[in-house]
Amino acid sequence: MTLASATVRSGRHGPPGSLHDKQTRPVNRNAGTWFLVLPALIPILILSVGPLLYGIALAFTDAQSGRTRSTQWVGGLNFQDLLHDALFWDSFRIGLVWAVGVTVPQFVLALGLALLLNQNLRMRWLARALAIIPWAMPEVVVGIMWRLVYNPDAGILNETIRDLGLGDGRDWLTGLATALPAVIVVGVWAGMPQTTVALLAGLQNTPHELHEAAALDGAGAWRRFRTVTWPVLRPVALSITALNFIWNFNSFALVYVLTNGGPGGRTRLPMLFAYEEAFRYGQFGYAAAMGCVMVAVISVILAVYLVGRLRGGEDR
Numbered sequence: 001m002t003l004a005s006a007t008v009r010s011g012r013h014g015p016p017g018s019l020h021d022k023q024t025r026p027v028n029r030n031a032g033t034w035f036l037v038l039p040a041l042i043p044i045l046i047l048s049v050g051p052l053l054y055g056i057a058l059a060f061t062d063a064q065s066g067r068t069r070s071t072q073w074v075g076g077l078n079f080q081d082l083l084h085d086a087l088f089w090d091s092f093r094i095g096l097v098w099a100v101g102v103t104v105p106q107f108v109l110a111l112g113l114a115l116l117l118n119q120n121l122r123m124r125w126l127a128r129a130l131a132i133i134p135w136a137m138p139e140v141v142v143g144i145m146w147r148l149v150y151n152p153d154a155g156i157l158n159e160t161i162r163d164l165g166l167g168d169g170r171d172w173l174t175g176l177a178t179a180l181p182a183v184i185v186v187g188v189w190a191g192m193p194q195t196t197v198a199l200l201a202g203l204q205n206t207p208h209e210l211h212e213a214a215a216l217d218g219a220g221a222w223r224r225f226r227t228v229t230w231p232v233l234r235p236v237a238l239s240i241t242a243l244n245f246i247w248n249f250n251s252f253a254l255v256y257v258l259t260n261g262g263p264g265g266r267t268r269l270p271m272l273f274a275y276e277e278a279f280r281y282g283q284f285g286y287a288a289a290m291g292c293v294m295v296a297v298i299s300v301i302l303a304v305y306l307v308g309r310l311r312g313g314e315d316r
Contacts, residue, residue, distance in 0.1 A: 143257025
């Protein structure tokens, strides 16, 4: 038996470590990777993807509360009703005002705080720890705390206004003109720490030598920020702003605890409206259609953000 025939019979086309063996290794490596990812992927499929698909299917039915009621397929009837539902579109408008009104001040204030915390200050570690306290608090606790602050009789805000002689105060959370601005202030306060942490991490990645070189060239603080800091910080700023907008648009717990959508629907965000339709009035199919519309809006925002990131990467 020759060496060639023995090699063919044994199924080996070369010695160990040959090109054939190296070509089979990526397949085994990919299989091992999927085996490691599978434990994390299964809960995502069961707890996220599964309910999402079920909710989309539910939007095309007339599902309502009640065990004895049968569910019928109605096609796009729920979406047709949404097109003519003025209350839903009003809540959608309020949701956009809320999301923009919280996200923009949140970013501006967090950027200023991050720039301050990035300086070589005494007790900087303590200031950084205090800055993230609102982030560590549950939204329900934040809502209860701020309800006490806004209390019309014994709240800190009205007491301060009276002590300063600026008036008798007002009922901030039940006034038609003040409810949404008051809730926006709470949203900014509660969400600013996570934006601050993200921007502070981006600032710490800025090479200190570039700031020194710009200062030697006579660049002022604004010019150094615009030409040195912002180009490094821009990807982080875009990412955290997009995530904050999505998170704020989908807010529920904070506004639910503060106002429960009142007064007169002035703070009824889309998530609150869908919640009421599903669990107060039992219209599960109609509420699922609202959820599909909100998912579509978020998907468009994500698509615009991803396209912008890809174009920015190509420009670089």
